[in-house]
Amino acid sequence: MDENLIDDYARLLFDYHFLKQPLKKADCIFVLGSHDPSVADYAAQLYNEGFASYIIFSGGVVRPIGELRNTEPKSEAEAFFDIAVRHGVPAEAILLENAATNTGENFIFTKKLLKDRKLNFNSFILIQKPYMIRRTYATAMVQFKEYDFVVSALPDTYDSYLTRCLKEGISKERVISNMTGDLQRLKIYPAKGFLIPMEIPDEVWTAYEQLLMLGFEGRMATQV
Structure with a gap:
């Protein structure tokens, strides 16, 4: 081979998958769950650079992630929370959605979270792994079309x-x-x-x- x-x-x-869109400031950084800790690193970086005042981590799959793989297993959202806090993001700036198990549910359950919390966020930076950016965009155009959003990933x-x-x-x-x-x-x-x-x-x-x-x-x- x-x-x-x-x-x-x-x-x-x-x-092809790594669809590039220009970054712009938003109400919230919305991170879709995965096995890749770099998405949480990147979300924290954007928060610390002032791109948004809040971060939502969505992901209910329990799996080992990055440096946390040898600790007690946590949901993707909880593991990403730990990474972001370690990078200096205040805990009160982070919202967790702990039920989603796929990309569609990331959007569906996060919209429910926004409604339940009465959060009037209108614009988002959607973050995923580079090779899931195009599918994240295509899904958001169906599931999240009422919001203003851009998709982004750690440059790679x-x-x-x-x-x-x-x-x-x-x-x-x-x-x-x-x-x-x-x-x-x-x-x-x-x-x-x-x-x-x-x-x-x-x-x-x-x-x-x-x-x-x-x-x-x-x-x-x-x-x-």
């Missing part, structure tokens, strides 16, 4: 992101399988009403098919 060829295919997917290339993941104990196979899984979702989820359609360039789809043939299909969604 040619690792350079695999990386070339994976780099095409990464660059495929190579720098993969290097950091390997240091965190996240394998290359998992990263690439996550990316093929996200592209599959971008293809099939519009028909289910989960997100808006996004044009997928032919070269990106060809790279996706090649990666599937090479076995990077461990994170695919069911199509039923």
Whole structure:
């Protein structure tokens, strides 16, 4: 198996998924849950730079995350809370949504949290891993369309992101399988009403098919 060829295919997917939008100040930074602690690091950075006055961490999946992987397991939101506080974000500036188990629920349950708390936030910076930014945007255009938002992730290339993941104990196979899984979702989820359609360039789809043939299909969604 040619690792350079695999990386070339994976780099095409990464660059496609990492939709770039200009940052602007917002009422709140909204972080969608994942296994990647860098999203919490980035949220704290933006908070400390004055981009928003509040952070919402959404994610109910309990899993080991970053430096916290050897501590008592916590939900994604709780683990991200700990990371943000360690970076100097005041606890009172953080809201936790601890029930969501997927991207759609991140939006649905966070909207419920806003309503229940009577919070009149109108603008958001949505934060996720780089290769989930396009799907986050496409989902928000359905689930969060009444709000003003931009999507953002810690600036990265495929190579720098993969290097950091390997240091965190996240394998290359998992990263690439996550990316093929996200592209599959971008293809099939519009028909289910989960997100808006996004044009997928032919070269990106060809790279996706090649990666599937090479076995990077461990994170695919069911199509039923």
